[in-house]
Amino acid sequence: xxxxxxxxxxxxxxxxxxxxxxxxxxxxxxxxxxxxxxxxxxxxxxxxxxxxxxxxxxxxxxxxxxxxxxxxxxxxxxxxxxxxxxxxxxxxxxxxxxxxxxxxxxxxxxxxxxxxxxxxxxxxxxxxxxxxxxxx
Numbered sequence: 001x002x003x004x005x006x007x008x009x010x011x012x013x014x015x016x017x018x019x020x021x022x023x024x025x026x027x028x029x030x031x032x033x034x035x036x037x038x039x040x041x042x043x044x045x046x047x048x049x050x051x052x053x054x055x056x057x058x059x060x061x062x063x064x065x066x067x068x069x070x071x072x073x074x075x076x077x078x079x080x081x082x083x084x085x086x087x088x089x090x091x092x093x094x095x096x097x098x099x100x101x102x103x104x105x106x107x108x109x110x111x112x113x114x115x116x117x118x119x120x121x122x123x124x125x126x127x128x129x130x131x132x133x134x135x136x
Contacts, residue, residue: 004084004089004092007092007095008081008084008085011077011080011081011095011098012081014074014077015074015077015078015081016070016074017074017078019070019071019074020071020074020075020078023060023071024075029075029078029082030082032052032056032075032079033078033079033082033083033086036048036049036079036083037083037086037088040090041083041088041090041091041094043094046094046097049076049079050072050076050101050104050105050108051108053071053072053075053076053079054068054072054105054108054109056071056075057069057071057072057075065109069102069105069106072101072105073101073102073105076098076101077098077101080094080095080098
């Protein structure tokens, strides 16, 4: 078993499909992942995936904040697994982002509520996500 296969199995173990299936069918899960099937996924695309998952969570009525977060984490991980199994091995480069999903979600939620001074966060985020750096 290769290192990539082991990483994929760890990610899969973290996904609560029973929870996701309360809101989305297997077909819907595959359709979401299919939108990101491009040759060169970038850091920006990873953030787009997270934002799309957050948007979907917001549309589900009756979810608590923690359940929305759980939904986003599980859906994002499921998209990664689906794409990697489809041959998008370049996504392994972005797997470490999955370890930061919880704080990323919290920062985005706080920012949308106006609770984050983006200038203070910018320096830290640009180190984690080079796509956040100002283009020259």
